[in-house]
Amino acid sequence: xxxxxIMERVGxxxxxxVIAYLKDAYTxxxxxxxxxxRVKKQDITKATSGTSNQYNIPAxxxxxxxxSVLDTEDDDKYKGISRLAGNLIVSExxxx
Amino acid sequence: MSSQTNTQYIYQIKNNKLFLWKIRSIGDSVxxxxxxxTSSGTNRVIxxxxxxxxxxxxxxxxxxxxxxxxxxNSLSSDSSETSWGNPTLTEESTPSETSHxxxxxxxxxxxxxxxxxMMSDQSGDLERREIYMRDFxxxxxxxxxxxxxxxxxxxxxxxxVR
Numbered sequence: 001x002x003x004x005x006i007m008e009r010v011g012x013x014x015x016x017x018v019i020a021y022l023k024d025a026y027t028x029x030x031x032x033x034x035x036x037x038r039v040k041k042q043d044i045t046k047a048t049s050g051t052s053n054q055y056n057i058p059a060x061x062x063x064x065x066x067x068s069v070l071d072t073e074d075d076d077k078y079k080g081i082s083r084l085a086g087n088l089i090v091s092e093x094x095x096x
Numbered sequence: 097m098s099s100q101t102n103t104q105y106i107y108q109i110k111n112n113k114l115f116l117w118k119i120r121s122i123g124d125s126v127x128x129x130x131x132x133x134t135s136s137g138t139n140r141v142i143x144x145x146x147x148x149x150x151x152x153x154x155x156x157x158x159x160x161x162x163x164x165x166x167x168x169n170s171l172s173s174d175s176s177e178t179s180w181g182n183p184t185l186t187e188e189s190t191p192s193e194t195s196h197x198x199x200x201x202x203x204x205x206x207x208x209x210x211x212x213x214m215m216s217d218q219s220g221d222l223e224r225r226e227i228y229m230r231d232f233x234x235x236x237x238x239x240x241x242x243x244x245x246x247x248x249x250x251x252x253x254x255x256x257v258r
Contacts, residue, residue: 001204003163004193009208010215018211019163019191025210025232026162029203033240034157036198044116044151047143055114055152063157067107067114070151073099078153081101084108084117088141 030062037065044069050093098148106141116152117141163191164198202242206235 007018029035040058047053057064068078098104108115120140164185166172173181188195197204213228 001167001169001197001199001201001207002193003191003195003197006197006204006208006211007193010211012211012215015193021211021214022197022207023159023162024214025207026159026199028210028232029199029206029236030157030159033236035200035203035239036157036161037155038158038160039153039155041150041154042152044144044146044148046145046147053116053143055116057109057112057114058154058156058158059112060158060160061154061156062159064109065155065157068153068155069098069101069105069116070148070153071099071101072097072148079100079102081105081107084106084115084141088108 027062034063034065098146098151105144114152114154116144118144161185161187161198163188163195165196167196168198169201200239200242202235202239206232206239209235 003015003019003022006022007013007015010018012018038058038060042055044055045052066080067083068080071077071079104119106117106119108117118141120142165188166183166185168183168185170183171180172183173179185198187198197207199207209228209232213225213232216222216224216228
């Protein structure tokens with residue numbers, strides 16, 4: 001369905017406003033029932049400081065689907081890992 | 097070298113950072129450097145102790161590729177049951193009236209409801225807005241359930257009327 005078809009169904013001629021609303025609607029869809037997924041990979045590096053276990057989350061992420069770590073001993077498969085529930089005792093590590 | 101990563105790694109998210117830890121199981125027969133013997137089955141988390149190239153994989157939903165140049169809901173070729181092709185879609189970074197939504201037909205109709213709801217909101221007609229939003233969520237749910245086929249069966253109660 002084109003943007004024009006949507007504008008005709010709604011009964012408006014304001015293209016920019018409709019496009020803005022469509023982006024908003026897509027945000028709601030991706031938040032609740034993701035239609036398309038993207039994948040980004042990063043190198044895991046041996047930790048050397050208190051922040052070395054921190055990795056960037058893609059800035060365009062709306063909804064996290066899964067986190068996996070490569071298993072090189074099992075034919076290089078990415079295996080899903082669990083989220084840590086609760087908080088650790090150490091909230092900030094300044095001298096690892 | 098990494099093994100059994102699904103049981104050995106865990107993560108936590110704080111703001112825009114992902115914190116990664118490895119679980120280290122400690123047996124009861126291994127004293128620490130200070131002579132402490134930990135109880136059996138104790139798990140501790142440590143920072144990643146190894147390098148793994150492209151080791152962290154994050155799968156997520158984003159807002160990319162909403163507008164494309166071709167209709168995603170029609171086949172580009174359809175000559176037989178075994179010979180058909182999907183359309184080639186190129187994202188349009190500056191959408192116009194001729195841009196296609198890269199969504200199923202059901203979701204495209206949901207989008208119409210959303211735009212109608214926002215138009216009603218703009219004109220102050222909140223009752224109509226709620227009606228359109230309800231239709232929007234219904235169509236989003238329909239689209240999601242269209243990809244599932246679930247069959248349920250229930251055992252008959254011994255006291256059921258037969």
